[in-house]
Amino acid sequence: MSKIKEAFKNKKAFIPFISCGYPDLDFTADLVRALADNGADLIELGIPFSDPTAEGPIIMEASSKALAGGATIDRIFDMVSQLRKDVRVPMVFMTYANLVFSYGIDSFAKESAKLGMDGLILPDVPLEEKEEFAPSFRKYGLDFISLIAPSSRDRIGLIASQAEGFLYCVSSLGVTGTRDHITTDIKGMVDRVGLSNPDIPCAIGFGISNPDQARQLCQYADGVIVGSALMKLVKDHGRAALGHIIDLSRQIKASINE
Amino acid sequence: MGEEDTKRQALNVYRMKLLGAKVIPVTSGTATLKDAVSETMREWTRRIDDTHYCLGSVMGPHPFPTMVRDFQAVISREIKDQVMEREGRLPDMVIACVGGGSNAIGAFYHFIDDPSVQLIGCEAAGRGIDSLETAATINTGSLGIFHGMKSYFCQDQNGHIAPVYSISAGLDYPGVGPEHAWLHDIGRAKYVAITDDEAVDAFEYLSRTEGIIPAIESAHALAYAIKIAPKMDKDQLMVVNVSGRGDKDCAAIARYRGENINE
Numbered sequence: 001m002s003k004i005k006e007a008f009k010n011k012k013a014f015i016p017f018i019s020c021g022y023p024d025l026d027f028t029a030d031l032v033r034a035l036a037d038n039g040a041d042l043i044e045l046g047i048p049f050s051d052p053t054a055e056g057p058i059i060m061e062a063s064s065k066a067l068a069g070g071a072t073i074d075r076i077f078d079m080v081s082q083l084r085k086d087v088r089v090p091m092v093f094m095t096y097a098n099l100v101f102s103y104g105i106d107s108f109a110k111e112s113a114k115l116g117m118d119g120l121i122l123p124d125v126p127l128e129e130k131e132e133f134a135p136s137f138r139k140y141g142l143d144f145i146s147l148i149a150p151s152s153r154d155r156i157g158l159i160a161s162q163a164e165g166f167l168y169c170v171s172s173l174g175v176t177g178t179r180d181h182i183t184t185d186i187k188g189m190v191d192r193v194g195l196s197n198p199d200i201p202c203a204i205g206f207g208i209s210n211p212d213q214a215r216q217l218c219q220y221a222d223g224v225i226v227g228s229a230l231m232k233l234v235k236d237h238g239r240a241a242l243g244h245i246i247d248l249s250r251q252i253k254a255s256i257n258e
Numbered sequence: 259m260g261e262e263d264t265k266r267q268a269l270n271v272y273r274m275k276l277l278g279a280k281v282i283p284v285t286s287g288t289a290t291l292k293d294a295v296s297e298t299m300r301e302w303t304r305r306i307d308d309t310h311y312c313l314g315s316v317m318g319p320h321p322f323p324t325m326v327r328d329f330q331a332v333i334s335r336e337i338k339d340q341v342m343e344r345e346g347r348l349p350d351m352v353i354a355c356v357g358g359g360s361n362a363i364g365a366f367y368h369f370i371d372d373p374s375v376q377l378i379g380c381e382a383a384g385r386g387i388d389s390l391e392t393a394a395t396i397n398t399g400s401l402g403i404f405h406g407m408k409s410y411f412c413q414d415q416n417g418h419i420a421p422v423y424s425i426s427a428g429l430d431y432p433g434v435g436p437e438h439a440w441l442h443d444i445g446r447a448k449y450v451a452i453t454d455d456e457a458v459d460a461f462e463y464l465s466r467t468e469g470i471i472p473a474i475e476s477a478h479a480l481a482y483a484i485k486i487a488p489k490m491d492k493d494q495l496m497v498v499n500v501s502g503r504g505d506k507d508c509a510a511i512a513r514y515r516g517e518n519i520n521e
Contacts, residue, residue, distance in 0.1 A: 050418035051287065051404065053299050060286060072416060097403040102417025124403070151306045174304035 003090040003118045004042060004143050004165035008201035012218045012256040013041035013166075015203055016249065017094065017227030019062035020045050021071020025079045027239055036089040038246045039253030042166075044121065044225065047076055047095035054123040056177030058228040058235065073103055077115060084116040092119035092145060092165070097133070106136045113140035119165045121145040127159050138164075148193070149173065150184045157196035166201040167193055169221065171208065177228045179207030187220040211248075211255035218256040226252060259283060260290035263427045269506045288421045291357075291431045295405055315358025316435030319406030323435050330364025337497055338368050345495060351376040351486075354499040355478040356449060357393070357429035359438045361501035366447060376448070378486075379438060380478040382424030383451035391423035394451040395434040396442050402433075409436040425454040425514060428475040428502070456481040458514055461504060473502030474511065 007013050016035050020028050028045075035043055048063035048071050055063065080091070093112060100108045100122065112120065119142050125133055127146065134144040143165025148156050150173055160167055169189055171182045190202045204217045205225030214224045229248070233241040261283035264271050271281050287293035295313060302311040316323040316330070334352070341349050352369055354362035356379035369375040381394035392398055395410045402411035404419060412420040412432040424430045441447035457474055460481035465471045472480060476499065483498045490496065504511075512519045 051292065051296050053296050053405070054303075056300075064287075067418065098411075098413070098419070099417045101401075101403050102413065102415075124406070149303075173306060175300045 002141075002143050002165055004092070004145075005199075005201060007041040007090050008166065008203075008222045011041070012221075013201070013203060013223030014039050014214075014249065014253045014256060015042045015044060015205075015223055015225040016040050016230055016245075017044040017046055017205075017225060019059055019066055019227075019231055020047055020076045020079070021066030021069055022048075022062040022231065022234060023065060023238065024069050025071060025075060027234075027242075029079050029083055030242060031245065032083055032087060032091075034242055034246050035249055036087050039249045040089055041223065042118075043089055043091045044094045044227070045076070045080070045091055046227070047071075047073060047093055047099060049096040049099055052096060054175055056175040056228060058178075058231050059176050061235065062231045073099065073108075077111060080115045080117065090118040091116075092121055092143070093117060094121040094123070097122050097125050100133065105133055106139075109136040109140045109142060112137075113142055117142065119143035119145050121147070121168060123147060127155065127162070130162075134164075148189065150189070156189065156192045160193040160197040160200055163193075163197060163200045166203050166223070167197075168225070169193075169202050169204045171204050171206045171217070174206070176206055178209035178232065182207055182213065182217070186217055190220045211251040214252045215255040215258060224252065224256060260288070260292075260294045261285050262289040263291065263294070263430075266427045266510055267506060269509070290422075291427070292419065292422075292433075295431075299405070313358065313405075315360040315431075316363045316437060317358040317405060317407060317409075317431075317433060323407065323437060326360055327363045327367060327435075327437060330360050331367040333361065333364035333499065334366060334368035337365065337499075341495065341497065347495070348372055348375050349495040349497045350374070350490070351378060351494070351496045352499070353378045353380065353479045353483050353486075353496065355380045355382075355426075355429060355452075355475045355501065356396075356434060356438060357382065357426070357431050357475065358433070359435040361476075361499055363435060363437055365497070365499040366441070370441070370446060377441065377446065378479075378482060379441075379447055379449040380452045380482045381434075381449055382426055382429035382457070382478055383453045384423040384425070386453055387451045390420075392451070393422035393424040393430050393432070394449075395422075395432065396438065396449040397451045399432070399434075401439075404433060407433070407436045409439040410434050410442075425457065425510065426474045426478065426507075428473070429478065450482055452478040452481045454514070456485075458511055460484055461507070461511055464500075465504070470500065471504035471508070472500045473504050474507040476500045476502055477504070 149170035201222035203223035209229035461477035
C-alpha cells in the first residue's frame with residue numbers, strides 16, 4: 001500500500017495545502033512542521049506557477065508573491081530535502097503541467113522520489129493526457145493523483161478506475177477559494193467512485209474553510225483538503241499566522257474524526 | 259479583456275458596449291490577453307453546464323482549435339475559388355499575421371495540400387526578437403503546455419509564461435495555436451517576425467497607396483509582403499490576408515508617431 005493510501009487507513013484524513021514560498025520558504029518549512037505535528041495526515045506542497053488557472057484570488061496572490069520572492073523548483077526541492085530529515089508525514093506536490101514539462105517529466109519524477117515525496121497533482125492534466133506524465137511517476141513509485149469535479153459525471157467511473165493514491169474530488173464548479181455553501185451532491189459523487197473503485201480514498205477539496213463543513217463532508221468522504229482558508233490566514237496575519245493555522249488544523253482534525 | 263487592452267482598444271470596447279456587451283477589465287497578471295483568457299477559463303469552470311468557451315483564436319483545449327480552424331477555413335476556400343477563376347492557377351504565396359493564428363490558419367488551410375503555395379505566418383516581433391519586448395512565439399519560444407494545449411510558448415527557463423509585448427493587442431499573446439506549431443515543425447509553413455516599426459510603416463503605406471486602412475495586426479503581414487515582393491518574379495501571385503480594419507488602431511499609431519489625438 002502506498003504511503004498516501006495509508007494516510008486514510010482507519011481515519012478521516014486532514015490534508016492541508018500550502019503555497020510554497022508564501023511569504024518565504026523558511027515560513028513554509030515552519031508551517032509544514034507545525035501542520036505535521038498538529039493533525040495533518042498528508043500535506044500538499046503547491047509549487048507556484050505564473051498563471052495558475054485553477055486558483056481563485058487567494059492562491060493566485062500567494063503564487064505571484066512566492067514567485068516574486070524567488071520560490072523556484074530548485075529552492076523548493078532544497079527545502080523538502082531539509083524537511084525530510086525529520087518530517088515523516090506523506091507529502092505530494094501540486095503544480096501545473098508546464099513546470100513539470102519544462103523541468104523534464106522524468107527528471108522531476110526522479111528528483112521527487114529521491115526527496116521522499118509521495119505523489120503529484122497536476123490540475124491541468126486531464127485523464128486523456130495523463131499518460132504523458134503518469135508512467136514516469138509510477139516508475140519511481142509515486143502516485144499520480146487524479147481529480148474529479150461535479151462536471152465529470154459519466155467520466156467519474158473511468159477516472160476512478162485508474163486513480164492512484166487518492167481521488168481528489170472537487171466540491172463545486174469553479175476555482176479554489178473559500179465558500180460558505182457547498183451544494184454538490186457529494187454523497188452521490190463518492191458513491192459513483194465506490195462503484196468503480198472501492199479501494200480508492202476520496203478527499204474533497206475546493207471551498208472548505210471550517211470544521212463544520214469538514215465534518216459534514218467527511219460523513220461521505222475519506223478526507224478533506226483545505227488550502228485557501230490557510231493561505232488567507234497567512235495573508236491576514238503574515239508570520240503570526242502559524243498559531244492561527246495550528247488552531248484551525250486541530251479543530252478540523254478533531255471535527256472530522258468525531 | 260485585459261485592462262491594458264481596454265485602453266489600447268478603447269474604440270472596440272465602446273463598440274462592444276454599444277452592441278449590448280458587458281466588458282469586464284481583467285487586472286490580474288500582465289492585464290493583457292493571456293490574463294483575460296485565464297480569467298475566462300476560471301469563469302468557465304464556474305458555469306461549465308451551460309457554456310462553451312471558444313477562444314477568439316485557434317487555441318485552447320481540443321476540440322476548440324479544430325472548430326475555429328474549420329470556421330475560419332472559409333477564407334482559403336474563397337481565396338482559392340477566386341484566384342482560380344481569375345488567374346486559372348494557384349497563388350505562389352499566402353501571407354497572414356499570426357498571434358494565436360486564426361486568420362492565418364483560415365487563409366492557409368485549403369492550400370496545405372498544395373506544396374507549390376508558400377505559406378507565410380507573420381509574428382509580432384514587438385521591439386525585436388532579440389529584445390524581451392516581443393510576442394514572436396515560434397521565433398523565440400519553446401514547447402510548453404498551457405491554456406489547454408501543447409504548443410510553442412514564450413516562457414522563461416523554468417516554464418513560467420513570459421510577459422510579451424507588441425504594438426498590436428491582437429498579436430500580444432505568449433502562445434500560438436497548436437496547428438501552427440505543427441505546420442512549423444513539418445516545414446510546411448514559414449513563420450517570420452515583423453517589428454512594430456515595420457508594421458506601422460506598412461499600415462501607413464497601404465493607407466496612402468490604396469486608401470485601405472488595415473488593422474495593425476494585418477499590417478504585420480503587409481510588411482512582409484512589401485519586403486519579399488521585390489525578390490519575386492513579376493508574374494508570381496501573392497495573397498495577403500487583410501484580416502481586419504484599422505480604424506481601431508488610428509489613435510495608437512498616431513501616438514506611436516508622436517501625435518496625440520483625441521478619439
